[in-house]
Amino acid sequence: MPSISEDHYLKSIYHLTSRKKRKPVFTNELAQALGLRPASVTGMLQRLAAQRLLHYRPYQGVQLTPKGRLRALAVIRKHRLWEYFLVEKLKFRWHEVHAVADLLEHVDSDLLIHRLDAYLGYPKLDPHGDPIPDENGHVPATGFLLLSSLRPPAQAIITGVTEQHPAFLHHLERLNLHRGTRLQVRQISEYDGSMDLLIDPSQPLTISRQTADQILVNSL
């Protein structure tokens, strides 16, 4: 019954809502996020509202209902389990996973997801450090901090990222920053906020404020 398009909308609305910490998601934002025209989005929002998946008031944006939120979380669960599978089992690189997981997340079989979850050992986090919701839509809490919030001489271990864009993930690979990488913050530039780090085998490294803003860590 839930179509691929509907899944995309619900997932996007969920992400936009949680990223903005603000209530309604607007038509243009959504159109932007989905790569569609606002007119198309309006039409779909009306259909989703008719299914009680979201609250829609013309010109006022939308909010997911509990039902819609559960649907979104089911899709996100599938997406993140597949990402875990792609990285852990098929040896995909960070930047390769997202596009493929976006296809796999729409495969509609509860049995498949259940068995996949068991096969993977019931992981709690995906390869980017994002929590994997359980089958009831519960999202495990993570105590992660942004790397940019640390002050010298804090030590930490990289646990994830807040941005999945392939270009960004590729950038991290070139810098040799991965999940599990240990680091120490040496210095922060007063001028542009860039951070001097010391990573794993005593290697110095400078990263921009912008990069540090997208990296999640556990401080040690």
Place this chain on the structure above:
Amino acid sequence: MPSISEDHYLKSIYHLTSRKKRKPVFTNELAQALGLRPASVTGMLQRLAAQRLLHYRPYQGVQLTPKGRLRALAVIRKHRLWEYFLVEKLKFRWHEVHAVADLLEHVDSDLLIHRLDAYLGYPKLDPHGDPIPDENGHVPATGFLLLSSLRPPAQAIITGVTEQHPAFLHHLERLNLHRGTRLQVRQISEYDGSMDLLIDPSQPLTISRQTADQILVNSL
């Protein structure tokens, strides 16, 4: 570009053609196989013909072109690799596999299939003993059957295995089963599928269904 519906048609035409050993596939057959109405099938056949994926003559049935055959084999390759994955890794049962593989086969990523193939160890046969086409559409020729597909009192000769794991090969050695071993199937358990065999020098032997599933034979 190839849609899920087109994939279904091409796959179905391929199977109907090879199972019947007869040239054209007719509209009604296809409609039956796909669970659609003949009128719908006619429409799609015309669109597939326009794409040069098959030869269509009104009232005379269809045949795949080489291009259409390659497309069909690409889908079948994906289907069988996923079947292998579901059974070998996710511990799906025989009867659970097909429906889920039918969903997964439409996930359109060459990278994914390539990595999956490698992860599975480049299997030549799916769990049912059907050959898995390679990425060029070549179907490994097997005059082979799975030992497990034989029924008493079939006689056969072992021609290979589909599983290279040392523990399995060791197991075969202890059972005195090798390439070239002649055998006769005496009985098959209704309960667990185990087979009573008579091998080479008049020696009786019982093997599990699991074992018989990994043994290729030429029947005599």
Place this chain on the structure above:
DNA sequence: AAAAAAAGTTAGGTATACCTAAAAAGAAAA
């Protein structure tokens, strides 16, 4: 060979999900 049956096709309709262009609503500026 004509009539009957079966098989297949065309015509026209539906739902999904997108599009462009024009109109309307709401927010911001004069």
Place this chain on the structure above:
DNA sequence: TTTTCTTTTTAGGTATACCTAACTTTTTTT
């Protein structure tokens, strides 16, 4: 407060892929 600009919606169109009903072609039977 009226105009302007931005945002959003409505109206109408497209392509896919299905449907039913009516018609045509082929095959089979009488």
